[in-house]
Amino acid sequence: MRSAIIGCGGYLPPTIVTNDELAERFNLDTSDEWIRERSGIRQRHLAGPGDTCSTLAAExxxxALESAGVTADEVDVLVLATATPDSAFPATAVRVQALLGMTHGFGFDVSAACTGFVYALSLADAMIRSGQARCALVIGAEVYSRIIDWSDRASCVLFGDGAGAVVLRAEEGERGILSTHLHSDGRHADILHVEGGAGSTGGTGLLRMAGREVFKHAVTKLASAVDEALDANGLSRDDVQLLVPHQANIRIIDAMGRKLGLPKDRVVVTVDRHANTSAASIPLALDEAWREGRIREGDLVLLEAIGGGLTWGAALARF
Structure with missing residues (x-):
């Protein structure tokens, strides 16, 4: 029994802000050229006053449910990955349950920053494999615009808001999630974190990042997780049809594509239009590839991410 991905969905707030507009709005000493050169980002979507993590996630x-031909009543478990929940508690997942009209099953949140979706996918897959659930809804949703320090030009230009989701269903056969591989190393917690906020330490609740330090760890840790996933399934890099990476920085994405020997048309890139949407970035990119017909039956798709914690991981899925 495997967890087959039978549907995808994504939602981006309608407000689009270009690099130049962002610099003007927040009086930043930066430019479109400077941002594009260092990150590949040219625009991002920002949540409106009435948007919350739960409303983006629910949409x-x-x-995703419509794509899968599944109703909310058929979902046994809802796993929501987010670093920007509606509140400290209850879990934002239960608010999404209510918005969907889902009265069957249960829901909970996962906090693993930008790796959150891979973590959530792993948990949902384990529940399906164990027989605890037959249908799962896995969501990554973020409203990073609420935790960004808009005076910090090094970090504020990198992030955007949005949500993505997939539906998993228990199926026998070759397709489905082959394996997931999760890691964390708390020794590097301070190089990408949010100060206090809703946590026990108090503080302002704003994001702080040592960008060069994060970049230094990114490619080596991601490459290690990718090789671990391939080795666990007796596969090689040549077997991968499509890479759906976390959309943090075009330099990291390009480096991973080169390591896998994949041409650019087999690497999904949305960072230029979405910026870094943290836990939402992989399901948003996966949804785009799904809708564009870039994923065909039998394709081996590789997902990978790294985020605050540090956390990192990879997942392999056969479609």
Whole structure:
């Protein structure tokens, strides 16, 4: 029994802000050229006053359920990955349950920053494999615009808001999630973190990042997780049809594509239009590839991410 991905959905707030508009709005000493050169980002979507993590997540979930031909009543478990929940508690997942009209099953949040979706996918897959659930809704949703220090030009230009979701269903056969591989190393917690906020330490609740330090760890840790996933399934890099990476920085994405020997048309890139949407970035990119017909039956798709913690991981899925 495997967890087959049978539907995808994504939602981006309608407000689009270009690099130049961002610099003007927040009086930043930066430019479109400077941002594009260092990150590949040219625009991002920002949440409106009435948007919350739960409303973005619910809209992405509705689209994923429609794609899968599944109703909310058929979902046994809802796993929501986010670093920007509606509140400290209850879990934002239960608010999404209510918005979807889902009265069957249960839901909970996962906090693993930008790696959150891979963590959530792993948990949902384990529940399906164990027989605890037959249908799962896995969501990544973020409203990073609420935790960004808009005076810090090094970090504020990198992030955007959005949500993505997939529906998993228990199926026998070759397709489905082959394996997931999760890691963390708390010794590097301070190079990418949010100060206090809703946590026990108090503080302002704003994001702080040592960008060069994060970049230094990114490619080596991601490459290690990718090789671990391939080795666990007796596969090689040549077997991968499509790479769906976390959309943090075009330099990291390009480096991973080169390591896998994949041409650019087999690497999904949305960072230029979405910026870094943290836990939402992989399901948003996966949804785009799904809708564009870039994923065909039998394709081996590789997902990988790294985020605050540090956390990192990879997942292999056969479609």
């Amino acid at each position: 992405a979930a509705r689209r």
